Amino acid sequence: MARLGGDYLTRALETIALYPRPRSALIPLLHLAQEQDGWLTADAMAHVAELLELDAAEVYGTASFYDMLFTEPVGRHLVSVCTNIACLLNGGLELLEHAEERLGIRAGGTTADGAFTLEEVECIALCGEAPCLAVNWRFFGSVSGESFDRLVEDLSDGRLSEEVPSHGTLCRVRRTVGLAAEGAAVGAAEGAAKGAAEGAAERAAERDAGAGSGTEVGR
Amino acid sequence: MALTDAAPIVTARVGKPESWTLASYLADGGYESLRKALGMEPAAVTQEVLTSNLLGRGGAGFETGKKWSMLRKADPVYLVVNGDESEPATFKDHMLLEADPHQLIEGAAICAYAVGARKAFLYVRGEFALGIERLTAAVNEAYGHGALGREIFGSRFSLDAVVHPGAGAYICGEETALLESLEGKRGFPRIKPPNFPAAIGLYGAPTVVNNVETLSNLPWIISHGGEAFAALGIGRSTGTRIFSLSGHVRRPGNYEIEMAKTTFRDLIENPRLGGGVRDGRAVKAFIPGGASAPWFGPDHLDLALDQDAVGNAGSMLGSGSVVVMDDTTCMVRAAWRITRFFHRESCGQCTPCREGGGWLEKVLRRIEAGAGREEDLDLLLDVCDNLAPGLSWPPRQTTICVLGPSIPSSITSAVRMFRDEFLRHIREGRCPFHGGGVK
Numbered sequence A: 001m002a003r004l005g006g007d008y009l010t011r012a013l014e015t016i017a018l019y020p021r022p023r024s025a026l027i028p029l030l031h032l033a034q035e036q037d038g039w040l041t042a043d044a045m046a047h048v049a050e051l052l053e054l055d056a057a058e059v060y061g062t063a064s065f066y067d068m069l070f071t072e073p074v075g076r077h078l079v080s081v082c083t084n085i086a087c088l089l090n091g092g093l094e095l096l097e098h099a100e101e102r103l104g105i106r107a108g109g110t111t112a113d114g115a116f117t118l119e120e121v122e123c124i125a126l127c128g129e130a131p132c133l134a135v136n137w138r139f140f141g142s143v144s145g146e147s148f149d150r151l152v153e154d155l156s157d158g159r160l161s162e163e164v165p166s167h168g169t170l171c172r173v174r175r176t177v178g179l180a181a182e183g184a185a186v187g188a189a190e191g192a193a194k195g196a197a198e199g200a201a202e203r204a205a206e207r208d209a210g211a212g213s214g215t216e217v218g219r
Numbered sequence B: 001m002a003l004t005d006a007a008p009i010v011t012a013r014v015g016k017p018e019s020w021t022l023a024s025y026l027a028d029g030g031y032e033s034l035r036k037a038l039g040m041e042p043a044a045v046t047q048e049v050l051t052s053n054l055l056g057r058g059g060a061g062f063e064t065g066k067k068w069s070m071l072r073k074a075d076p077v078y079l080v081v082n083g084d085e086s087e088p089a090t091f092k093d094h095m096l097l098e099a100d101p102h103q104l105i106e107g108a109a110i111c112a113y114a115v116g117a118r119k120a121f122l123y124v125r126g127e128f129a130l131g132i133e134r135l136t137a138a139v140n141e142a143y144g145h146g147a148l149g150r151e152i153f154g155s156r157f158s159l160d161a162v163v164h165p166g167a168g169a170y171i172c173g174e175e176t177a178l179l180e181s182l183e184g185k186r187g188f189p190r191i192k193p194p195n196f197p198a199a200i201g202l203y204g205a206p207t208v209v210n211n212v213e214t215l216s217n218l219p220w221i222i223s224h225g226g227e228a229f230a231a232l233g234i235g236r237s238t239g240t241r242i243f244s245l246s247g248h249v250r251r252p253g254n255y256e257i258e259m260a261k262t263t264f265r266d267l268i269e270n271p272r273l274g275g276g277v278r279d280g281r282a283v284k285a286f287i288p289g290g291a292s293a294p295w296f297g298p299d300h301l302d303l304a305l306d307q308d309a310v311g312n313a314g315s316m317l318g319s320g321s322v323v324v325m326d327d328t329t330c331m332v333r334a335a336w337r338i339t340r341f342f343h344r345e346s347c348g349q350c351t352p353c354r355e356g357g358g359w360l361e362k363v364l365r366r367i368e369a370g371a372g373r374e375e376d377l378d379l380l381l382d383v384c385d386n387l388a389p390g391l392s393w394p395p396r397q398t399t400i401c402v403l404g405p406s407i408p409s410s411i412t413s414a415v416r417m418f419r420d421e422f423l424r425h426i427r428e429g430r431c432p433f434h435g436g437g438v439k
Helices: A006-016 A022-037 A042-052 A056-063 A092-103 A145-156 A186-211 B022-027 B032-038 B042-052 B064-069 B092-099 B101-115 B129-145 B175-182 B212-216 B218-224 B226-230 B264-269 B307-312 B331-345 B351-368 B376-387 B408-417 B419-428
Strands: A077-082 A116-121 A133-135 A138-140 B078-083 B119-124 B160-165 B207-211 B240-247 B253-258 B283-287 B321-326
Touching: A006 A022, A006 A042, A022 A042, A022 A056, A022 B160, A042 A056, A077 A092, A092 A116, A092 A145, A133 A145, A138 B129, B022 B101, B022 B129, B032 B101, B032 B218, B042 B064, B042 B101, B042 B218, B042 B226, B064 B101, B064 B207, B078 B101, B078 B175, B078 B212, B092 B101, B092 B129, B092 B212, B092 B240, B101 B119, B101 B129, B101 B160, B101 B207, B101 B212, B101 B218, B119 B129, B119 B175, B129 B160, B175 B207, B207 B212, B212 B218, B218 B226, B240 B264, B264 B283, B264 B321, B283 B408, B331 B351, B331 B408, B331 B419, B351 B376, B351 B419, B376 B408, B376 B419, B408 B419
Parallel strands: A077 A116, B078 B119, B078 B207, B119 B160, B240 B321
Antiparallel strands: A077 A133, A133 A138, B240 B253, B283 B321
């Protein structure tokens, strides 16, 4: 359970500064929170709400709409098997059944050691290599039962840690430029956003004190 | 009709080493079209695109130049790139984002210059992690090269571009849902009218929303001229287009071919394209333009890959994805899986879609499981009629967006074309192809 900290907070502030209206940064910030903790904790969502001057319910209401955002803990490896039409025609359902058997869980479940969560997903746009799957949104095509078993072993033994970062890590490339057309460097934009964020946090604290209670998210 | 020797436009660089880097793009003459465009009047750039008759490659197939011309005069205006490719069996933008992000950035900059946008948002489907990483790196490089940012290439035009990840929702490919999502909200489509993005778009400002493949054509159109683009293809279907071919073919993949000159049969059978149905089997049916499109049988194989020809035949070229189903395919199962997709992806705003999709999925599942009744066929068509009255094509609208009225496409196709197969499931009490049915 954590608020956005250290470099995650810096990245969040840099991200907010890219948008004309702070709320547009909501989904990118939820991805950051998920990168930090592996899933969306109530504390992180409350922090995102503070940063964007939103109610916690607005943050949770948005988060709960999207399939990639998890408001419950999820395994270190999220295995997403496609069974939509192109995969269905090429053994996608059978691959999912194999995955359930190999991991010992049903789709939607997580292994007892927290290593794997298995989910059945809609088309992930790799239909030229059906049946396909993704692990933490890194793609694997033309997957057979045999290659699935090898993949699970490689993931378990850490042999794919370069290719497949931990769950929640979406983009490992950082934006290095601010809004240059508007004449704002990354640092400058961040400074402005930080000021705004601090102001927002103060206002939120005042509001909470007035209401006499904190706000819980995601329960 | 046959495969023509028209050179690929948007996939020309796919497969080259490190094709996604600035160095590779510049080595192939990258960003020269943007320089050329910046030396033209914005209206002249729009005129080239009007001349090219580039049709949108996202699904609706609207004229791109016309879309720009309809923009309400105001300040600011925004450009939003639709990279939320989620239509089942469509996988071309996924490839373009990973293989040639600079081509997309150059196309976006050309568009922004033509319409007077100083800010572009590149909305990319959240699942495309590698595409997001490469596009982000390319945006960094483009700023460094002077192709984005302040006074681009020494001109008076300035543009900021922001890569924005989605988070998993098919509906966000619908342009007004995409704008809601970009504003940090649930992806609920907006009511049109009045919320046509050209009039009331992002933050209420006039907004151009263009697809990844559409914009990726612009550098070529500016360098070669709109006339050269319009010289390819036939009639309104100009240029080349990527077709995502999948299902029961020997060589599934993305093939960029000249519009309207080639037939579905060519696409499926040509050894340089699909290479024929796998195991030498026969085509039982195919989906000509994404999961939202009504199906065709083998009698339509000689139809040209032409937007209007396919439309007149009762379906659509849609997102350019062609799914081939051979004679081993259970059509109940295929229709059930597509229907389950729409049910899962319904945003829930409109009753016919939210409720109708769920009931259709349940009825199809029970038929596939061997527990169907003969009156289920009429029931299916009746519920479909509630979603798209008259079951005409294009469907009549009962909902805010077209997701709901797209649900009947696969069901009415399957029931009309393969009624006997449905009856066999019901009378034999089991799926004749898979036996056990589905979970």
